[in-house]
Amino acid sequence: MNQTPIGLGPAISFITLGVIDLARSRAFYEAMGLQAHSRSNSYVVFFDVGGQVLALFPRESLAEDAASVPGSTEATITMSLAQNVSSEADVSTLLQRAVSAGGTLLREPSSPPWGGIRGYFADPDGFAWEVAWNPGVSIDAEGRVAIREEA
Amino acid sequence: MNQTPIGLGPAISFITLGVIDLARSRAFYEAMGLQAHSRSNSYVVFFDVGGQVLALFPRESLAEDAASVPGSTEATITMSLAQNVSSEADVSTLLQRAVSAGGTLLREPSSPPWGGIRGYFADPDGFAWEVAWNPGVSIDAEGRVAIREEA
Numbered sequence: 001m002n003q004t005p006i007g008l009g010p011a012i013s014f015i016t017l018g019v020i021d022l023a024r025s026r027a028f029y030e031a032m033g034l035q036a037h038s039r040s041n042s043y044v045v046f047f048d049v050g051g052q053v054l055a056l057f058p059r060e061s062l063a064e065d066a067a068s069v070p071g072s073t074e075a076t077i078t079m080s081l082a083q084n085v086s087s088e089a090d091v092s093t094l095l096q097r098a099v100s101a102g103g104t105l106l107r108e109p110s111s112p113p114w115g116g117i118r119g120y121f122a123d124p125d126g127f128a129w130e131v132a133w134n135p136g137v138s139i140d141a142e143g144r145v146a147i148r149e150e151a
Numbered sequence: 152m153n154q155t156p157i158g159l160g161p162a163i164s165f166i167t168l169g170v171i172d173l174a175r176s177r178a179f180y181e182a183m184g185l186q187a188h189s190r191s192n193s194y195v196v197f198f199d200v201g202g203q204v205l206a207l208f209p210r211e212s213l214a215e216d217a218a219s220v221p222g223s224t225e226a227t228i229t230m231s232l233a234q235n236v237s238s239e240a241d242v243s244t245l246l247q248r249a250v251s252a253g254g255t256l257l258r259e260p261s262s263p264p265w266g267g268i269r270g271y272f273a274d275p276d277g278f279a280w281e282v283a284w285n286p287g288v289s290i291d292a293e294g295r296v297a298i299r300e301e302a
Contacts, residue, residue, distance in 0.1 A: 007184020011201025015166060015232065019276050024253075028275050031252035033158020050162025050294045051201065059276075079230060079278070081166065101182035102175075124179050125170050125210075127230070143201045 006085065006093045011143030012052060014082035014130070018059035025056045039147055051144025053137075066120045066128045067106045077106075080120070082130040084139055088117050094131045095119045103129075157236065157244045162294030163203060165233035165281070169210035176207045190298050202295025204288075217271045217279045218257045228257075231271070233281040235290055239268050245282045246270045254280075 019025040026036060026045045034054070037046040045056040057065075059078060066077045085091060091109045098121035099105055106120035106128060116134035123129065138146045170176040177187060177196045185205070188197040196207040208216075210229060217228045236242060242260045249272035250256055257271035257279060267285035274280065289297045 005184065008180070009185055009198075009200050012166065012203065012205065015163065017274070017276065017278055021275070024275050028252050028254065029159070032249060033156065034160055047160075049160050050203075052163065052203065054163065078276075098183060102179050123168070124172070124175050125168065125229075127168055 005097070006090045007097065008083050008094075009143060011145075012081055013084035013132070013137070013139070013143070013145045014053045014055050014080075016055040016057050016062060016080045016082065016130075018062035018078045018080075019056050020059055022056055022058055029054070029056070037147055039150060046147055048146065051140070051142070051146070053145060053147060065107075065112065066130070068110075069105055069107060077126075077128045080128040080130050082132055084132050084134060084137055084145055086133070086139055088133050091117050091119055091131050091133050095121055098123075098129070098131075156248070157241045158248065159234055159245075159280075160294060162296075163232055164235035164283070164288070164290070164294070164296045165204045165206050165231075167206040167208050167213060167231045167233065167281075169213035169229045169231075170207050171210060173207055173209055180205070180207070188298055190301060197298055199297065202291075202293070202297070204296060204298060216258075216263065217281070219261075220256055220258060228277075228279045231279040231281050233283055235283050235285060235288055235296055237284070237290055239284050242268050242270055242282050242284050246272055249274075249280070249282075 034047040040046050047054040063077045104122040106122050109117050109119040112118055118130055118132040120128055120130050136148050185198040191197050198205040214228045217231055254272040254274055257273050260268050260270040269281055269283040271279055271281050287299050
């Protein structure tokens, strides 16, 4: 009956940078040696970095996605970290744990246009964390994620 | 003669959050299930997360460490990503590549008080990246880092 409580780790799944100009940023990171994942498009760019994804997302899209709770946008969100979990239920469990620990709820769990379920919390300094269950992303036992190729 | 040029990847080494109150943030992340590394202290806190380190560092210390080039601090730096490399020479090579790619130099390579060599660049949106050679951090072939235990 003693299950490990749902927490952060064993690995951080995504680091998402909210960028002003997606094409400019994509070109920069490609020039730095990273290769964009085939599922990148004109809305979002993904780079696989060692079982983790570095994502580029327009800054307004990120801020809009991250914070829907009224009053939660006092600080502009320019970056988020994501913890992907392996079930829908774990999304709300982990968000509740964050609130109990002193974090702030930014978005209740809901479905984004790209599928799955996600919610957001902020840590004590306002850093935004997404908690996501996403069937388009695989997670191995070490917490390493991979974006699935298109079917 | 065709060596792979020094670039970002294969993994991001550190994610450093610049926090207001180190004890408060440490308590929050511990309550979220992460365990602080034994080398954490009253100046910095490290959490191993899947071959990567989530670090908490006082916000002023981070901003001071990241930007020493005059005029480079127009945007407040609250977070940094780090790419650890395996030789001192690679630090300046990777910083030069970032500048060639359209990034901005924030700090020329120099020695921080904790050893090794590090410099910083900003990407086109001002996100700060540290490039570090640090003998206190091991890096495996997949780019996974680990803070060495104290001798």
